[in-house]
Amino acid sequence: MTVLARPGRAIYGLLTSVRFAVVQIIAIALAGVVGIVVPQLPGVAFRAPADYAAQMAILRARLEPALGTPPTDLFEALGLFRVFSAGWFTALLALLAVSIVVCTLDRTPRLWRSARDVRVVQPDAFFDPALPDRAVIAGGLHAEDVHAALRRAGFRVREDEGPGGARFLYGDRHQNAKLFTLISHAGLVGFILAAAITSRFGFETGILLPEGQALPVESIGSAGLVSVKSLGFAAPRDANGRFTDFTTDLAVYRDGAEIARKVIRVNDPLAAAGYTFHQNFFGPAVDLAIRDGAGRLLWAGPIPLDEVNAGRPYGRFAIPGREEGLEMLLGEDAAGATSLAVVGYRIVGEDADGGPLVETVFVGGAAPGQTYVVETSDLRITFEKMSAFSGVIVKRDPGASIVWGSFLLLIVGLSLTFYFPRRRTWARLAPSGELRLVARADRSVDLRREFGRLLEDLVAHRRTT
Numbered sequence: 001m002t003v004l005a006r007p008g009r010a011i012y013g014l015l016t017s018v019r020f021a022v023v024q025i026i027a028i029a030l031a032g033v034v035g036i037v038v039p040q041l042p043g044v045a046f047r048a049p050a051d052y053a054a055q056m057a058i059l060r061a062r063l064e065p066a067l068g069t070p071p072t073d074l075f076e077a078l079g080l081f082r083v084f085s086a087g088w089f090t091a092l093l094a095l096l097a098v099s100i101v102v103c104t105l106d107r108t109p110r111l112w113r114s115a116r117d118v119r120v121v122q123p124d125a126f127f128d129p130a131l132p133d134r135a136v137i138a139g140g141l142h143a144e145d146v147h148a149a150l151r152r153a154g155f156r157v158r159e160d161e162g163p164g165g166a167r168f169l170y171g172d173r174h175q176n177a178k179l180f181t182l183i184s185h186a187g188l189v190g191f192i193l194a195a196a197i198t199s200r201f202g203f204e205t206g207i208l209l210p211e212g213q214a215l216p217v218e219s220i221g222s223a224g225l226v227s228v229k230s231l232g233f234a235a236p237r238d239a240n241g242r243f244t245d246f247t248t249d250l251a252v253y254r255d256g257a258e259i260a261r262k263v264i265r266v267n268d269p270l271a272a273a274g275y276t277f278h279q280n281f282f283g284p285a286v287d288l289a290i291r292d293g294a295g296r297l298l299w300a301g302p303i304p305l306d307e308v309n310a311g312r313p314y315g316r317f318a319i320p321g322r323e324e325g326l327e328m329l330l331g332e333d334a335a336g337a338t339s340l341a342v343v344g345y346r347i348v349g350e351d352a353d354g355g356p357l358v359e360t361v362f363v364g365g366a367a368p369g370q371t372y373v374v375e376t377s378d379l380r381i382t383f384e385k386m387s388a389f390s391g392v393i394v395k396r397d398p399g400a401s402i403v404w405g406s407f408l409l410l411i412v413g414l415s416l417t418f419y420f421p422r423r424r425t426w427a428r429l430a431p432s433g434e435l436r437l438v439a440r441a442d443r444s445v446d447l448r449r450e451f452g453r454l455l456e457d458l459v460a461h462r463r464t465t
Contacts, residue, residue, distance in 0.1 A: 015102040024096045031092065035083030038075065039063070043204040043394075046085070051219070056081070084199045093196040097189050104185045111178045120160040120170040120426075127428050127436040133447060135455055139433035140462030143167045146427050146435065149457045153450075155425060162428070169427040177422040177442065184413030190406025194399030203275075203396035210285045210302030210389040214253070217275060217394055226273045227253045231261075233388050235282060246282050248390040264392075274396055281391035284313045284330060286340055286383060293378030298322065304389035305330055323347065324361055324377065333367065340383050341365045342372060421445050425454065 014020050039062065045055035059081060064072050079086030129136050143159065146169050150157045155171025162168045207215055207228065214229035232249040245265060252260040252272040260272035269278040285302040292298060298319055305313035305328060313330040327343040344361040366372040366383040373380050421442035428436045435458070439451040 012102070012106075015099045016106045018103075021096070021099050021103070024092065024099060028089075028092050028096065031083055031089055034080060035089075038080050038083070040084070041082050042206070043202075046082075046203070085202075087200075090196045090200045093192050093199070097192040097196070100185060100189050100192070104182060104189075108182065111182070115176050115178055118158070118170060118172065118424075120158050121162045121168045122426055122428070122438075124428075126426070127438055129436070133439045133451065135437045135439075135451070137435040137437075137455070137458060137462070139435075141429065141433070141435050141458060142463070143169065143429055145461050145463070146429060146458065149454060149461060150425060150427070152457060153425075153454050155423070165431045167429040169429070171423075171425040171427075173423040174420040175422065177417060177420055180413055180416035180420070182413070183409055184417065187406045187408075187410030187413055190402050190409060194402035194406060196399075197402065198397050198399035201396075201398050203394070205394050206280070207392045207394060208283075208304040208306050208389050209248070209250075209392050210304055211387050213301060224254055224273075226275065228277060228392065228394075229253065230390055233282065233390050235388065246279065246390075248279055248282075248392065250277055250390075250392070252277070274398075276395045276397070278393040278395065279390065280393045283389055283391070285387045285389040286315075286328060286330065287385045287387050288317075289382040289384055290319060291380045291382075293380075298379075302387045302389065303328070306389070306391075319379075324379070326381075337367060338386060339365055339367050342381060344374065344377065344379070418444060423447075423450065425451075 039059055041052070041055050041059065045052045056076065060072055063075075067075075075081060079088060083089055127134060147157050147159065150169065150171035153171070153173070155173045156175065158170045158172075160168050160170075205217075207217070209215060209228060209230045211230050211233050214227050217226045217228060229251045230248050231251055233247070235246040236244050238244050247263050247265045249263050250261065250270055251258050252270065252275075254273055260270060262270040264270050264277060264279045266279050269276050271277075283304060283306055285304045287302045288299065289297065290299040298321060299317075303315060303317050305315035307314045307316075309329055315328050316325060317328065318325040323346050324344050325346075327345065329341040329343075331339055331341060333339045341363075342365055343363050345358045346361050347356045348359050349357040362374045362376045364372045364374065364381075366381065368383050368385050371380055371382040421444045423441040423445060424439070426438040430436075437451075437455070439447055439454075441447045441450070
């Protein structure tokens with residue numbers, strides 16, 4: 001037991017140390033800065049190993065030319081590309097929560113004693129008028145007069161008999177004020193726990209959702225698969241051509257059955273199946289029908305142009321079942337009509353750095369309603385019409401309810417602490433009739449003003465006989 005007691009006391013001392021708490025807060029803040037500065041993997045990367053590999057490949061293509069492969073490997077091993085969901089970050093938050101709980105438990109007995117254990121009878125030196133916040137009234141007051149004045153000032157009054165026949169009175173207002181800080185501490189712990197839970201189990205991703213198309217939120221094959229579908233998109237303009245709103249008629253499905261539907265807009269999301277769906281942005285899409293030489297349909301539907309090239313909407317698309325892909329740039333012809341420039345490419349291998357080697361297969365274009373026949377391939381690409389896609393941010397925040405509860409606790413605790421500060425007054429009434437008083441209060445109280453009011457009230461009720 002002695003062997004365990006020493007390290008136990010050391011750990012307890014560390015957890016109750018303010019300096020250690022400051023070190024933890026600095027470490028969490030530095031980790032947050034790293035999470036802001038270093039590019040982070042999106043939430044979609046953690047749906048499946050294949051998604052992680054794909055998103056990590058995108059990050060490597062961005063960072064390795066500048067940092068090199070070994071530093072990028074080190075960053076990945078340390079979890080710096082997923083700081084807020086890394087195990088070590090969750091552990092830091094959990095450790096801080098434990099420290100706050102232990103500190104609170106350590107302080108609670110002292111707070112309780114300071115609130116409940118009060119000495120009514122104090123030594124004569126305590127009432128020395130040379131000390132601050134003291135006062136002396138020569139005479140004309142009885143114990144019941146002092147008691148009544150303290151009650152009028154809102155104090156809870158206790159009385160006791162002291163040595164030499166002196167009468168002592170003690171007034172306490174908002175006696176449990178210090179205990180209110182425990183409520184605030186509970187709120188802080190709740191915030192930290194919510195952050196740890198959300199960072200570990202939360203989910204956020206963006207979905208480019210063309211009109212009429214359904215896309216899964218989770219990995220295909222997941223139990224209770226949740227998917228979303230855009231049933232309509234609108235982006236009205238004012239007389240000057242500026243967008244006044246953009247909305248999506250969004251339906252949410254679980255295992256193919258509709259469970260929720262709503263027209264979402266910015267700041268008016270849809271909550272369903274444990275997720276929240278936010279309207280975030282929008283852009284143009286092109287409806288294409290792609291067939292091979294035998295007339296077999298390879299693709300039919302909208303394709304988002306979610307990038308910009310030379311100030312024009314731009315997008316890429318890998319043709320299902322083929323080695324070819326398309327690069328598309330939306331523009332206008334000489335007459336100002338909409339046109340789509342299309343470049344076909346094929347991946348033929350990898351370069352020395354593991355990146356794809358691409359060769360151009362064809363270059364062409366089409367206008368809405370036209371079909372482009374690729375001479376160097378058996379593809380036929382029909383530009384059906386222009387449409388639009390809606391950018392929807394999907395979030396799952398399991399700590400949200402804890403955050404709201406913690407926020408309530410924090411507000412209640414702070415309000416009680418600052419709006420109901422503790423005031424205390426001791427009075428010593430000597431047999432000669434001399435009354436000596438001492439006032440104490442929290443820093444937020446204008447003690448001189450309140451003490452002055454009490455003295456004025458006592459003087460006003462002095463007896464002449």
